[in-house]
Amino acid sequence: MAVKTYHISLASKGDGDIQDLTERVAQRLAESELKAGTATVFVPGSTASITTLEYEPGLKKDMPEVLNRLVPAGVRYHHDSTWGDGNGYAHVRAALVGPGITVPFEHGRLCLGTWQQIVLMDFDNRPRRRDVVVQFAGE
Amino acid sequence: MAVKTYHISLASKGDGDIQDLTERVAQRLAESELKAGTATVFVPGSTASITTLEYEPGLKKDMPEVLNRLVPAGVRYHHDSTWGDGNGYAHVRAALVGPGITVPFEHGRLCLGTWQQIVLMDFDNRPRRRDVVVQFAGE
Amino acid sequence: MAVKTYHISLASKGDGDIQDLTERVAQRLAESELKAGTATVFVPGSTASITTLEYEPGLKKDMPEVLNRLVPAGVRYHHDSTWGDGNGYAHVRAALVGPGITVPFEHGRLCLGTWQQIVLMDFDNRPRRRDVVVQFAGE
Numbered sequence: 001m002a003v004k005t006y007h008i009s010l011a012s013k014g015d016g017d018i019q020d021l022t023e024r025v026a027q028r029l030a031e032s033e034l035k036a037g038t039a040t041v042f043v044p045g046s047t048a049s050i051t052t053l054e055y056e057p058g059l060k061k062d063m064p065e066v067l068n069r070l071v072p073a074g075v076r077y078h079h080d081s082t083w084g085d086g087n088g089y090a091h092v093r094a095a096l097v098g099p100g101i102t103v104p105f106e107h108g109r110l111c112l113g114t115w116q117q118i119v120l121m122d123f124d125n126r127p128r129r130r131d132v133v134v135q136f137a138g139e
Numbered sequence: 140m141a142v143k144t145y146h147i148s149l150a151s152k153g154d155g156d157i158q159d160l161t162e163r164v165a166q167r168l169a170e171s172e173l174k175a176g177t178a179t180v181f182v183p184g185s186t187a188s189i190t191t192l193e194y195e196p197g198l199k200k201d202m203p204e205v206l207n208r209l210v211p212a213g214v215r216y217h218h219d220s221t222w223g224d225g226n227g228y229a230h231v232r233a234a235l236v237g238p239g240i241t242v243p244f245e246h247g248r249l250c251l252g253t254w255q256q257i258v259l260m261d262f263d264n265r266p267r268r269r270d271v272v273v274q275f276a277g278e
Numbered sequence: 279m280a281v282k283t284y285h286i287s288l289a290s291k292g293d294g295d296i297q298d299l300t301e302r303v304a305q306r307l308a309e310s311e312l313k314a315g316t317a318t319v320f321v322p323g324s325t326a327s328i329t330t331l332e333y334e335p336g337l338k339k340d341m342p343e344v345l346n347r348l349v350p351a352g353v354r355y356h357h358d359s360t361w362g363d364g365n366g367y368a369h370v371r372a373a374l375v376g377p378g379i380t381v382p383f384e385h386g387r388l389c390l391g392t393w394q395q396i397v398l399m400d401f402d403n404r405p406r407r408r409d410v411v412v413q414f415a416g417e
Binding site for chain 2: 001036037038051052053054056057058059061062063065066070096097098101102103104106111112113115116119137138139
Binding site: 140175176193196201202240241243245250252255276278 | 279280283316323348349355357358359369370372376377378380411413
């Protein structure tokens with residue numbers, strides 16, 4: 001078994017921006033030459049999340065709308081009193097959805113459904129550069 | 140270290156159906172003969188989730204009720220305009236709860252609490268066949 | 279590659295108590311002498327979660343407040359009819375946030391953002407002793 005670590009650097013618009021990472025993860029998996037194991041996809045930072053989603057225009061609007069209803073942007077959070085940066089809601093959303101996922105792969109292919117993509121969701125209130133860590137452990 | 144990958148095929152009723160996978164995961168772990176490492180349990184598809192839950196009749200009703208309040212089934216989602224399949228809420232719930240978990244094991248046993256089970260939650264609006272991937276990496 | 283498993287035993291106040299585990303995880307990583315791989319942090323039990331959060335006093339209040347709005351403590355859950363222990367909401371919150379996370383490490387350091395901490399959130403309605411499992415797999 002071996003560990004191979006890659007980084008995907010990307011520009012995010014923030015404000016609920018959702019980006020499809022699947023192809024970029026699959027390319028690194030091919031480079032790694034590993035055939036069976038786990039792909040851990042993790043975003044350093046506390047205002048973004050990694051999960052899976054069918055990446056299509058409808059859900060790219062639904063997810064931010066639902067999250068804005070559950071954890072609204074326009075209200076006061078205690079976090080905002082600490083820092084005054086007004087993105088308390090983004091921190092709460094990121095903690096709920098989670099910072100990373102682990103996807104198994106077999107025969108050199110990620111075990112994803114046809115309509116299931118690995119996505120970054122950026123909840124911050126401004127554009128951000130994100131450095132997503134993609135780590136394969138396998139054989 | 141070695142990687143061993145198994146598949147659990149099951150019939151789900153959809154509509155918030157929750158199924159306990161713990162025994163089936165533990166059986167594959169015994170077959171694998173690995174003693175220490177991680178068990179990654181992952182559901183391909185974008186309308187179901189894997190998490191842990193005390194698997195008892197009350198919570199099997201509470202979870203769908205709470206999720207139906209947070210992400211209601213009876214309202215219009217943009218996803219439904221894309222595909223017309225009416226399960227936009229199922230996609231949103233699955234992205235929130237997440238597609239998989241990684242559970243450590245030691246001495247050949249999963250590190251779970253006594254009242255903590257590994258469960259599949261199926262949010263889709265119709266019965267589905269699910270192929271859950273269970274992958275052990277360890278020694 | 280090798281697997282190294284550690285346990286962090288801690289006293290939690292329950293009731294939304296949030297504890298920062300980052301330093302304790304990093305210490306075990308140093309002890310393990312592994313340089314690249316994954317750290318899986320997992321809490322056995324069905325009324326607590328592991329996620330990441332900027333650990334500061336504001337968010338320590340925001341998270342329980344938001345969760346208490348989304349999954350209120352003062353209403354009746356079917357779970358409470360099963361056991362009468364009155365912590366149905368804690369089970370639901372724990373299943374939503376999730377029992378564990380997997381964080382990659384490189385060059386002997388966890389791939390976390392500067393303001394991103396690994397935290398335990400304890401949702402139970404009473405003080406609890408928790409035994410968090412920290413498992414490193416890597417080389």
